[in-house]
Amino acid sequence: MRPASASTGFPFTAVVGMEDLQLALILAAISPAIGGVLIRGEKGTAKSTAVRALTEILPPVDVVPGCRFSCDPDRPDADCPDGPHAAEGTVRPARLVELPVGATEDRVLGSLHLEKALAEGVTAYEPGLLAAAHRGLLYVDEVNLLHDHLVDVLLDAAAMGRATVERDGVSMTHPARFVLVGTMNPEEGELRPQLLDRFGLTVDVVASRDPAVRVEVMRARLGYEADPAGFIARYDGRQRELAERIVKARDLLIEVILTDAALRQIAEICASFDVDGMRADLVTARTAVAHAAWSGRTVVEVEDVRAAAKLALPHRRRRNPFDAPGLDDQQLEDAINNSTPPADPDDDPPGPGGPGGSGGSAGPSDADAAGGADDAGPAGERAGAESRDSEERDQANASADADSDGAAPVGDVVGSSAPYKARLLSVQGAGAGVAGRRSRAITEMGRVVGERARIGRESGRPHLLATLRSAAPHQQVRGRSGPGLAVRPSDVRLAVREGREGNLVLFCVDASGSMGTKKRMGEVKTAIVSLLLDAYQRRDTVGLVTFAGAAATVALPPTGSVETAVRRLESLPTGGRTPLAEGLLQAAEVLRIAAIRDPRRRPLLVLVTDGRATHGDNAFARARQSAGWLAERGIATVVVDCEPHRGVRLGLAAELAADLGAEYLDLGDVAAGNLVRTVTERKVA
Structure with missing residues (x-):
C-alpha cells in the first residue's frame, strides 16, 4: 500500500453499508482470473467512490523500468514492443485506469505516429489505455453506455489477454491483462450480453433504508470533506491491515484445495440455476478458492461456495433481455442443500487452487446462445368507408x-x-453517428467513404493515401532530399467512415x-x-x-x-x-x-x-x-x-x-x- 501521506482519496475501509461490493472487489483483486466486477446500482450510491478507493489498498507492482507496458521483470513478455528487457525491476503503486464512455478506439488501443512513420520510415507507437491498465484495474463508469466498437475491443482484449493495433498494414501487439471493473445505472439501459458475461462477479447496490446507516454514511462523507487529511489518517491503520490481509490471501491462494466434491457441488448449483455455458462454473470455482484464501482457509468449504454463487450467478440467469437479473436466496439455499457437500481434502483433490491454479489466465469458454422464433398470424383484408364527412x-x-x-x-x-x-x-440517409446498430451514420468505425482535413491535433484514424496526396505537391518547397516525404501536421487527412447509429x-x-x-x-x-x-x-x-x-x-x-x-x-x-x-x-x-x-x-x-x-x-x-x-x-x-x-x-x-x-x-x-x-x-x- 502506498504511504498514507500519498493517499488523497476516500478510504476503502470508510465505505459504509456496502459489504457485498467490498467483498467482490477484494476477491477480484486477490484472484484476477475471476474476471472483474460489474456494479449495478441507482445513482448516488458511491459506486465510483468504492472502486477508486480500492487502489489505495492494493499491493504494489514489480515492473521493468521504462517499459510502457508494465512488464513483470521476472516474466517479461517476449513480444513486448519495448523489449528486450533487463532482469532488474522497480516497484510502483497499483494503477487504476479509467476508460471514458466517449473515448475513441485510437485512445483505447493506442495509435501510430503518422508523421514519423511517413517522414522517417519508423513505426512510432503511442500506447493507449489498455497498455496502461496491464496488470492493473480498468474502470469504466456507466459501462452500459459504452459504444459498441469499444465493447468489441474490450471483449477481444479480455479473451486474448493482448491488444492488437493494425493501421495501414502495420501491426502492433502487446499484453493487456487487467481486472475489468464497471459501474452502471440499470435505469439507463442494460449491458450487452456478451460483455455482461465477461464480468466475473456482479453486485447490486442500493442505498440503505435504515436511518442509522444513512446517518453513518453522511457522517463519514461530511467528515472527509471537512478535513480530508485528518479523515484519511484516522483510517490509516485499518487500510494497512486490509492491504496486508490481501497480500496474505494472494500468497495463500496457490495452497487452497478445491476438492472433487466441491467441484461437483458448484456444478450442481450452476445446473440448478440453468445458466448458459461453462463460464459460470469456472468463475464460481475461482471465486470460492479466492474466498477461502481471504478467510484464511486452505480447503474450500460450503461457505466459500455460497459466497461465490451469490456473486457469480445473478447476472447469468437472464433467459431473455427483459428478465431482471438477480438471485433468490432461498433458491440458492435449496440448491446448496440438494447438492453434494465439499468433502475432506484427502478425497482425491484435483490440485491446488482448483482449475486454472491460483490466478493464472484461463482460456475463454464461450458458448453464446441465440434464439428467437417468428410468430405468424392471419393477415386481414383492409376495407374502409370513403364517403363520410x-x-x-x-x-x-x-x-x-x-x-x-x-x-x-x-x-x-x-x-x-x-x-x-x-x-x-x-x-434513410446518414446520421451523426450516435452509438448504435441500426441506421446508416458517419462513425469512427465501418467502411471508408471519404476523407477530410484534421482539425488541430484531433485524434482519429488517418487516411494514408489522402495524406500522401496532400503532402506530395509541397516536397520541393519544403526542401526534401533523400528518401521519405516531408509531412507536416496540416497534411494529415482523416478517414470518413460509415457505420451504424441508434x-x-x-x-x-x-x-x-x-x-x-x-x-x-x-x-x-x-x-x-x-x-x-x-x-x-x-x-x-x-x-x-x-x-x-x-x-x-x-x-x-x-x-x-x-x-x-x-x-x-x-x-x-x-x-x-x-x-x-x-x-x-x-x-x-x-x-x-x-x-x-x-x-x-x-x-x-x-x-x-x-x-x-x-x-x-x-x-x-x-x-x-x-x-x-x-x-x-x-x-x-x-x-x-x-x-x-x-x-x-x-x-x-x-x-x-x-x-x-x-x-x-x-x-x-x-x-x-x-x-x-x-x-x-x-x-x-
Whole structure:
C-alpha cells in the first residue's frame, strides 16, 4: 500500500453499508482470473467512490523500468514492443485506469505516429489505455453506455489477454491483462450480453433504508470533506491491515484445495440455476478458492461456495433481455442443500487452487446462445368507408366507444404474448453517428467513404493515401532530399467512415376503449414488445406516449432502458374515450424536447391506433390537423391500424397516415412480422 501521506482519496475501509461490493472487489483483486466486477446500482450510491478507493489498498507492482507496458521483470513478455528487457525491476503503486464512455478506439488501443512513420520510415507507437491498465484495474463508469466498437475491443482484449493495433498494414501487439471493473445505472439501459458475461462477479447496490446507516454514511462523507487529511489518517491503520490481509490471501491462494466434491457441488448449483455455458462454473470455482484464501482457509468449504454463487450467478440467469437479473436466496439455499457437500481434502483433490491454479489466465469458454422464433398470424383484408364527412365519422366513433360488446373495460390491464423476432429498422440517409446498430451514420468505425482535413491535433484514424496526396505537391518547397516525404501536421487527412447509429423510437399508443377486445389489445402489446426487443438489441432510445380518456400521458420519457418501457407497457390499462389529437400533440412535444437534448439522434414515431377520435368537438378533424402539423415538421411516422375487422371498417387510420405522410400498416400483419418489415424499410427523407 502506498504511504498514507500519498493517499488523497476516500478510504476503502470508510465505505459504509456496502459489504457485498467490498467483498467482490477484494476477491477480484486477490484472484484476477475471476474476471472483474460489474456494479449495478441507482445513482448516488458511491459506486465510483468504492472502486477508486480500492487502489489505495492494493499491493504494489514489480515492473521493468521504462517499459510502457508494465512488464513483470521476472516474466517479461517476449513480444513486448519495448523489449528486450533487463532482469532488474522497480516497484510502483497499483494503477487504476479509467476508460471514458466517449473515448475513441485510437485512445483505447493506442495509435501510430503518422508523421514519423511517413517522414522517417519508423513505426512510432503511442500506447493507449489498455497498455496502461496491464496488470492493473480498468474502470469504466456507466459501462452500459459504452459504444459498441469499444465493447468489441474490450471483449477481444479480455479473451486474448493482448491488444492488437493494425493501421495501414502495420501491426502492433502487446499484453493487456487487467481486472475489468464497471459501474452502471440499470435505469439507463442494460449491458450487452456478451460483455455482461465477461464480468466475473456482479453486485447490486442500493442505498440503505435504515436511518442509522444513512446517518453513518453522511457522517463519514461530511467528515472527509471537512478535513480530508485528518479523515484519511484516522483510517490509516485499518487500510494497512486490509492491504496486508490481501497480500496474505494472494500468497495463500496457490495452497487452497478445491476438492472433487466441491467441484461437483458448484456444478450442481450452476445446473440448478440453468445458466448458459461453462463460464459460470469456472468463475464460481475461482471465486470460492479466492474466498477461502481471504478467510484464511486452505480447503474450500460450503461457505466459500455460497459466497461465490451469490456473486457469480445473478447476472447469468437472464433467459431473455427483459428478465431482471438477480438471485433468490432461498433458491440458492435449496440448491446448496440438494447438492453434494465439499468433502475432506484427502478425497482425491484435483490440485491446488482448483482449475486454472491460483490466478493464472484461463482460456475463454464461450458458448453464446441465440434464439428467437417468428410468430405468424392471419393477415386481414383492409376495407374502409370513403364517403363520410367529419360529423358522420365523429358520430360513428362515439357509438364505437359506447359499444361495450367485448370491449376492454376502463382500467383493465391486458398482457402481451411472446414477442417475435424483429428485423432491422433503418432510416434513410446518414446520421451523426450516435452509438448504435441500426441506421446508416458517419462513425469512427465501418467502411471508408471519404476523407477530410484534421482539425488541430484531433485524434482519429488517418487516411494514408489522402495524406500522401496532400503532402506530395509541397516536397520541393519544403526542401526534401533523400528518401521519405516531408509531412507536416496540416497534411494529415482523416478517414470518413460509415457505420451504424441508434435512433429514438417513440411509441404513441391508443389505450382507449375503442381498441376493442382484450385479444386485440394483446396483439397490439405483443407487436410493440417485439419492436422494443429489437430496440434493445440495436441500442436504441425508446419512449412511450399513451392517450385515453381526456388526455395524453408520457408513460416513459425517452430512455435507454428498454426494460422499463416493457414494464410500463405491460401495466398499461385500457378504456375510455379517444383523445387522438392530444396524443399526437403530446408525441410532438416529446420529440421536440428530445431533439434539444440529443440533436444527433434521429427519431421515428410509431403511432398505434384505430384512427377513431371521440374526445371533444370535431375530434377527428382536430386529429387530422395535428397530423398535418407533424408532417410539416418532417417527423417520420409509421401508423399501425388497430381497427377490428368485424362489421364495416371506417378506414380512419389510413386517412390519418396520409395526413402524416406516414407508412400505413394493418394490425393483421403485425403477428406475421410485417410491422417490423415495414418499419425496417421505412425511408425518411
